[in-house]
Amino acid sequence: xxxxxxxxxxxxxxxxxMSKAEDLLSTSELAEETQLSEATVAKIMRLLVKAExxxxxxxxxxxxxxxxxxxxxxxxxxxxxxxxxxALTACTDDGAGxxxxxxxxxxxxxxxxxxxxxxxxxxxxxxxxxxx
Amino acid sequence: xxxxxxxxxxxxxxxxxMSKAEDLLSTSELAEETQLSEATVAKIMRLLVKAExxxxxxxxxxxxxxxxxxxxxxxxxxxxxxxxxxALTACTDDGAGxxxxxxxxxxxxxxxxxxxxxxxxxxxxxxxxxxx
DNA sequence: ATAAACCATACCAATTTTGTATGATTTATA
DNA sequence: TATAAATCATACAAAATTGGTATGGTTTAT
Ligand code: FES
Ligand code: FES
Numbered sequence: 416x417x418x419x420x421x422x423x424x425x426x427x428x429x430x431x432x433m434s435k436a437e438d439l440l441s442t443s444e445l446a447e448e449t450q451l452s453e454a455t456v457a458k459i460m461r462l463l464v465k466a467e468x469x470x471x472x473x474x475x476x477x478x479x480x481x482x483x484x485x486x487x488x489x490x491x492x493x494x495x496x497x498x499x500x501x502a503l504t505a506c507t508d509d510g511a512g513x514x515x516x517x518x519x520x521x522x523x524x525x526x527x528x529x530x531x532x533x534x535x536x537x538x539x540x541x542x543x544x545x546x547x
Numbered sequence: 548x549x550x551x552x553x554x555x556x557x558x559x560x561x562x563x564x565m566s567k568a569e570d571l572l573s574t575s576e577l578a579e580e581t582q583l584s585e586a587t588v589a590k591i592m593r594l595l596v597k598a599e600x601x602x603x604x605x606x607x608x609x610x611x612x613x614x615x616x617x618x619x620x621x622x623x624x625x626x627x628x629x630x631x632x633x634a635l636t637a638c639t640d641d642g643a644g645x646x647x648x649x650x651x652x653x654x655x656x657x658x659x660x661x662x663x664x665x666x667x668x669x670x671x672x673x674x675x676x677x678x679x
Numbered sequence: 680a681t682a683a684a685c686c687a688t689a690c691c692a693a694t695t696t697t698g699t700a701t702g703a704t705t706t707a708t709a
Numbered sequence: 710t711a712t713a714a715a716t717c718a719t720a721c722a723a724a725a726t727t728g729g730t731a732t733g734g735t736t737t738a739t
Contacts, residue, residue: 419661421728441684454730461686474737475683490661498727529551529622532672536664544660553697573715586699593717606706607714630696686735697724704717709710 423497425451426459430493431546433469434485439478459497466496485546491537555629557583558591562625563678565601566617571610591629598628617678623669 428449433440442460446453460479463469470482481488560581565572574592578585592611595601602614613620 443684452729455728457685458729464685471685472737473685473735475681476738477684477736479685528672528676529669532668533665536668537661540660540664575715584698587697589716590698596716603716604706605704605716607712608707609705609715611716681739683738684736686733688732688734690731691729693726693728695724695726698722700721701719702717703719705715707712707714709712 419494420498422459423494425449425455426463426493426497427490427542427545429456429459430463430468430481430485430488430542433479433481434542434546436480439472439476439480441478444478462496463493466492468492468496485543486541488542489538490540490542490545491534493542494537551626552630554591555626557581557587558595558625558629559622559674559677561588561591562595562600562613562617562620562674565611565613566674566678568612571604571608571612573610576610594628598624600624600628617675618673620674621670622672622674622677623666625674626669 429445429451432445432448442453442457445451445460446456449456460469460471464471464479467482468488469479471477471479561577561583564577564580574585574589577583577592578588581588592601592603596603596611599614600620601611603609603611
């Protein structure tokens with residue numbers, strides 16, 4: 416039905432691993448433990464840092480650490496961080512794109528219902544639910 | 548977050564139009580009213596027929612008609628019909644593909660939670676909710 | 680100073696999605 | 710029964726997205 420992107424999947428694996436560790440974890444450590452390439456791990460971690468889901472320490476002996484408690488981190492937050500905050504419908508992507516099918520589209524509002532329902536559902540699942 | 552495919556979006560527009568009509572609607576009529584190309588409408592209608600969401604009458608004077616009451620047709624049904632019944636996670640696509648990251652993956656079961664939540668949410672929205 | 684790490688960006692390859700084209704089959708009707 | 714109106718089946722190319730990698734720059738402990 417809705418396919419979770421590989422990247423989002425990977426990120427859940429990484430975050431699950433991080434929720435076990437108290438100390439910092441570097442890209443190479445994470446890559447080794449998860450069998451992902453360093454480049455891929457690095458790409459994902461950058462997105463998670465931007466979304467303030469993990470915090471980073473630069474320089475030697477640096478690494479990443481969860482910035483949020485697993486029970487306060489929702490699946491929706493994670494997926495949004497990785498795949499972007501694109502709306503559910505193509506029509507409401509941005510205000511610029513006119514709706515071709517229905518003028519002054521009331522349809523768009525209806526589709527927001529779908530989007531809202533999905534968002535809500537994913538908001539109610541925490542990383543802790545996924546990991547424990 | 549989750550992007551509704553254009554095809555699924557189109558299909559909701561088409562089904563909304565059909566829920567207004569008592570009589571049969573042909574591909575060309577639907578195309579004209581929705582501003583979609585006939586080929587695209589035809590492609591979508593075939594999928595909806597296969598999913599038994601609409602019924603079709605072949606031959607001259609033929610066309611399509613809703614096979615289900617709008618209040619009994621869920622967004623999940625529609626999206627599944629158009630985009631396929633792919634699972635939410637890449638890992639659980641089919642039994643054949645081994646999980647590379649975590650052996651004997653318990654993770655897959657966790658990800659089913661996400662899938663289940665989304666499915667459930669979309670099951671609770673009917674075409675009538677979207678159209679009315 | 681050096682090495683270990685994160686950061687930023689750009690890029691190509693692979694996959695998926697969109698959209699169209701072509702021909703075959705069915706059936707109402709003149 | 711011939712014709713036209715319509716669905717059905719399949720195949721395919723173009724476009725968009727996603728997955729994954731490479732390169733070079735910046736920060737910081739030792
Ligand atoms: S085109 Fe899909 S809502 Fe307007
Ligand atoms: S690789 Fe994603 S659950 Fe195993």
